Amino acid sequence: MNIFSRAILWAIVWSFLSCIGDDIIDDRVDPVLRITNAIDTMEINTNYTFEALFLNHVGKEEVITLEWNTSDPDLMRIDPDGNATALAVGVVRIGVKGIAPSGEAVQDEVPCVIGNSTVNNLKERKAIVKTTSSYLLEGDAVLQEMEGGFLKLSLAENYKASTALPGLYVYLTNNPNTTAGAYEIGAVSVFSGAHDYELPSEVKLTDYDYLLYYCKPFNVKVGDGKFED
Amino acid sequence: MSRSVTANLKTKYLVMTKKVIFIILALYTFSSWSYAGGGWPVPKGGFYFKLSEWWLISDRHYTDAGQIDPNITSGIFNTSIYTEYGLTNRLGLVVYFPFLSRAYVNNVVSGTTGDLLIAGDAINTIGDTDIGLKYSLTPQGSIKTAVTLTLGLPLGNSSGGSQQNLQTGDGEFNQMLSFDAGTSFSTKRVTFYTNVMMGVNNRTNDFSDEFRYGLEFGAGFLDRKIWIVGRLTGVESFKNGATAAQVNSTSIFANNSEYTSYGAELSYYLTSKIGFNVGYASAFRGELIFANPSYTVGVFLDFTK
Numbered sequence: 001m002n003i004f005s006r007a008i009l010w011a012i013v014w015s016f017l018s019c020i021g022d023d024i025i026d027d028r029v030d031p032v033l034r035i036t037n038a039i040d041t042m043e044i045n046t047n048y049t050f051e052a053l054f055l056n057h058v059g060k061e062e063v064i065t066l067e068w069n070t071s072d073p074d075l076m077r078i079d080p081d082g083n084a085t086a087l088a089v090g091v092v093r094i095g096v097k098g099i100a101p102s103g104e105a106v107q108d109e110v111p112c113v114i115g116n117s118t119v120n121n122l123k124e125r126k127a128i129v130k131t132t133s134s135y136l137l138e139g140d141a142v143l144q145e146m147e148g149g150f151l152k153l154s155l156a157e158n159y160k161a162s163t164a165l166p167g168l169y170v171y172l173t174n175n176p177n178t179t180a181g182a183y184e185i186g187a188v189s190v191f192s193g194a195h196d197y198e199l200p201s202e203v204k205l206t207d208y209d210y211l212l213y214y215c216k217p218f219n220v221k222v223g224d225g226k227f228e229d
Numbered sequence: 230m231s232r233s234v235t236a237n238l239k240t241k242y243l244v245m246t247k248k249v250i251f252i253i254l255a256l257y258t259f260s261s262w263s264y265a266g267g268g269w270p271v272p273k274g275g276f277y278f279k280l281s282e283w284w285l286i287s288d289r290h291y292t293d294a295g296q297i298d299p300n301i302t303s304g305i306f307n308t309s310i311y312t313e314y315g316l317t318n319r320l321g322l323v324v325y326f327p328f329l330s331r332a333y334v335n336n337v338v339s340g341t342t343g344d345l346l347i348a349g350d351a352i353n354t355i356g357d358t359d360i361g362l363k364y365s366l367t368p369q370g371s372i373k374t375a376v377t378l379t380l381g382l383p384l385g386n387s388s389g390g391s392q393q394n395l396q397t398g399d400g401e402f403n404q405m406l407s408f409d410a411g412t413s414f415s416t417k418r419v420t421f422y423t424n425v426m427m428g429v430n431n432r433t434n435d436f437s438d439e440f441r442y443g444l445e446f447g448a449g450f451l452d453r454k455i456w457i458v459g460r461l462t463g464v465e466s467f468k469n470g471a472t473a474a475q476v477n478s479t480s481i482f483a484n485n486s487e488y489t490s491y492g493a494e495l496s497y498y499l500t501s502k503i504g505f506n507v508g509y510a511s512a513f514r515g516e517l518i519f520a521n522p523s524y525t526v527g528v529f530l531d532f533t534k
Contacts, residue, residue: 217394
């Protein structure tokens with residue numbers, strides 16, 4: 001075998017030995033338990049079922065045992081499934097707690113007024129989008145619940161994003177370190193100024209806590225924004 | 230990798246007892262383009278053949294702001310043939326053909342759970358190929374000049390893999406016109422040369438055109454059996470093509486790339502006609518280009534004398 005035959009063989013073997021490896025990313029987030037359908041005011045002598053969502057240390061939904069409670073059982077009674085009954089006019093705090101599989105205690109608490117009608121004023125959540133890379137990304141965002149039950153994500157006039165990246169996508173997620181488990185809104189086609197994305201009714205206002213910008217083809221995180229509670 | 234300038238130097242030095250100039254443009258790009266160089270095309274009927282492996286594994290890149298950001302590790306391996314053939318004593322044909330080009334991207338794995346988050350991928354195709362004609366303008370002067378027209382044929386895959394994010398080519402047909410000038414001198418034991426190159430690369434498919442430049446120094450030792458070469462090369466984009474804002478496609482990747490790179494190469498003639506070389510290159514500034522070093526190893530046949 002002459003030197004060129006050996007070289008060809010070596011080159012081909014070397015090429016194919018360049019196997020796909022693993023890149024390990026730090027995707028840990030704090031476990032979170034949150035009440036997803038809080039209301040501002042609950043009508044007296046009515047029932048309402050509160051719901052809670054537990055997200056584990058990678059932002060994935062997981063079922064755990066929950067304990068519901070209220071700050072004043074004389075004003076509101078709540079059972080282990082989150083079914084609440086408003087008994088008297090006043091202000092209470094509804095709480096939920098549990099133990100994450102990783103051992104951490106998690107809890108959430110929301111205020112609720114007991115009055116003459118049931119009112120939910122939470123119709124939007126705001127976020128400030130910022131870069132976490134060297135690529136330009138900034139602006140204000142708001143996720144709004146529209147009539148008809150669908151959501152609209154609006155980026156404000158002050159929004160700017162780098163035009164240099166190919167395949168820039170925007171996501172809703174509970175883990176800003178990865179697109180795994182995220183809801184893909186779509187490819188970014190507007191790189192400055194106000195614009196909107198309409199989301200399907202399956203996506204709820206409190207399902208996700210972060211807006212995530214990601215260069216999808218090259219797996220590069222560009223930036224994110226956390227929705228205020 | 231282009232034809233070894235050291236082969237040129239050795240040949241011309243032996244054939245002619247004149248000072249020689251050799252010209253090379255070594256490009257540092259992630260797709261391993263290369264172009265012919267040399268003030269002299271190969272003498273009529275002579276040829277030079279090189280088989281080489283070039284590779285780059287990258288986990289960081291220069292952003293559009295010139296900063297270095299991390300990315301999921303990806304790699305490209307080009308197994309290529311490079312050849313020059315002398316059509317006349319002044320006109321040479323140059324072909325670079327990466328007959329096996331492998332591009333891959335790593336798996337993304339959760340550091341928390343160990344779960345596979347995004348599966349890696351790989352493609353194996355032929356790569357973008359260059360065909361060029363080089364004409365020596367001043368074959369007799371003390372400063373040798375040449376012009377080269379290189380056609381970049383988009384034979385590679387510009388959007389391979391399940392995510393269409395793997396590339397063994399850029400998907401565009403380009404034409405580059407370059408000008409080289411160089412000179413050399415010898416002492417008793419060492420032959421030195423230097424060369425400068427400038428070129429304009431016209432790119433199609435909404436890619437930006439480019440200005441390319443290079444500066445090279447080389448020295449031959451041990452009766453020109455060993456050559457050590459240092460290079461400074463660069464690309465400045467005219468930024469007159471589409472951006473991601475206009476063309477939302479991965480095929481636009483590497484558009485508007487810029488860099489200045491340095492490199493070194495060592496060539497050794499095992500016999501008067503057979504040798505091998507090793508090379509290294511890395512960018513010390515750039516925009517939208519991988520920031521890790523590239524490597525090359527090759528063996529060559531030199532029948533230019």
